[in-house]
Amino acid sequence: MHQDAELIARCQRADASAFDAIVARYKTKIYHYLYRMTGNAEDADDLTQEVFIRMYTNIGKFRAEASLSTWLFRIAGNLAVDRFRRTKNSRRLVTSLDAPIQVGEEEASRDVPDMSMAPEVLVGRRELADHIESALAKLPAKLRSAVILFDVEGMSYDEIAGVEGIPLGTVKSRIFNARVALRDSLRPYLETE
Amino acid sequence: METKLITCPNAEQTIVGYIDGNLSTDDRISFERHMASCQVCRTIERELRMTQTLLRTLPSVEPRQDFEARLAARIADVKLKPSPWWMRVWLPSYVKPARRRHVAIPVVAVASVVASLGFVYVSRVPTVKTGAVQTAAASDETAVLSELANQHHAASATQSLGDTSGVVVVASDMATGGSW
Ligand SMILES: [Zn+2]
Numbered sequence: 247m248h249q250d251a252e253l254i255a256r257c258q259r260a261d262a263s264a265f266d267a268i269v270a271r272y273k274t275k276i277y278h279y280l281y282r283m284t285g286n287a288e289d290a291d292d293l294t295q296e297v298f299i300r301m302y303t304n305i306g307k308f309r310a311e312a313s314l315s316t317w318l319f320r321i322a323g324n325l326a327v328d329r330f331r332r333t334k335n336s337r338r339l340v341t342s343l344d345a346p347i348q349v350g351e352e353e354a355s356r357d358v359p360d361m362s363m364a365p366e367v368l369v370g371r372r373e374l375a376d377h378i379e380s381a382l383a384k385l386p387a388k389l390r391s392a393v394i395l396f397d398v399e400g401m402s403y404d405e406i407a408g409v410e411g412i413p414l415g416t417v418k419s420r421i422f423n424a425r426v427a428l429r430d431s432l433r434p435y436l437e438t439e
Numbered sequence: 440m441e442t443k444l445i446t447c448p449n450a451e452q453t454i455v456g457y458i459d460g461n462l463s464t465d466d467r468i469s470f471e472r473h474m475a476s477c478q479v480c481r482t483i484e485r486e487l488r489m490t491q492t493l494l495r496t497l498p499s500v501e502p503r504q505d506f507e508a509r510l511a512a513r514i515a516d517v518k519l520k521p522s523p524w525w526m527r528v529w530l531p532s533y534v535k536p537a538r539r540r541h542v543a544i545p546v547v548a549v550a551s552v553v554a555s556l557g558f559v560y561v562s563r564v565p566t567v568k569t570g571a572v573q574t575a576a577a578s579d580e581t582a583v584l585s586e587l588a589n590q591h592h593a594a595s596a597t598q599s600l601g602d603t604s605g606v607v608v609v610a611s612d613m614a615t616g617g618s619w
Contacts, residue, residue: 291506437489
């Protein structure tokens, strides 16, 4: 946080290396969030770039007391929602072939004599990820964003409230409703007692 | 110690808080006591916890290796448009600065570049005012503008400026503002 404030101040004094540092620091988090929001690498990439362009063009308006993370994720969330509105039924959630580097599978694809890396296990894992992704895609954007920020990005309720501009109680309701909807979509994958 | 009674219809925030470890000790104990006698809450808690576990199995993803290079190109493109002063005085360090020639370009030439950029700008983004920018630019920023002009010519030679559809120009409410 403190470091962010310093980077922003340096950016506002036209220190280009501070801008680089912010990009380096946040690009993967923002990309990951947008990938889960849009369901595809191409939109996630494009919108992540857009987030930093907007930061660049608006840096003069940024208030020192605000959180950079909150600001960036808020821009990202707005862009994702806007993108949905424009491309309603286009190629959302086609993730299989053009998926970007998937860290887990990157390792998995190496020649390791380990049964957890057996082809059928990998196919199962890919299939599960596909199901989770399409379950996420069915959620309204507000619910999707809340649950992704919490469970995937590891934000606190307070941080999510800041990003979405909503009260804490609403954050909890959205996370609850998101999980209920995901549970219904993913029921075949839930272990029974 | 006060024991809060949790009724199922009001339990959603409690269940979420419980799963995420965000309840006070008192609330946690109360809810565990409630679950001991409530099959409904017990089932919901278990299923939602498993759902959360599934969600967390999603693999990490990373942006492409050339992310910075492409970002730099897009920012350079944005810079070709009339813009707030802070956009014109600096670029990220990975954007290669254009040849700095602080030779003043004749005012007419500068004005025509500004005008043509302004025209392109207006035609793409009808809501943005360019008048103030042009007026300010005409006065004391000839050096910056000459660099702008150089970049414009350099960029025209090597890349298409046509596709700027995704590129911004500040929609400040989107960038800074409101919840959705
Ligand atoms: Zn109950």
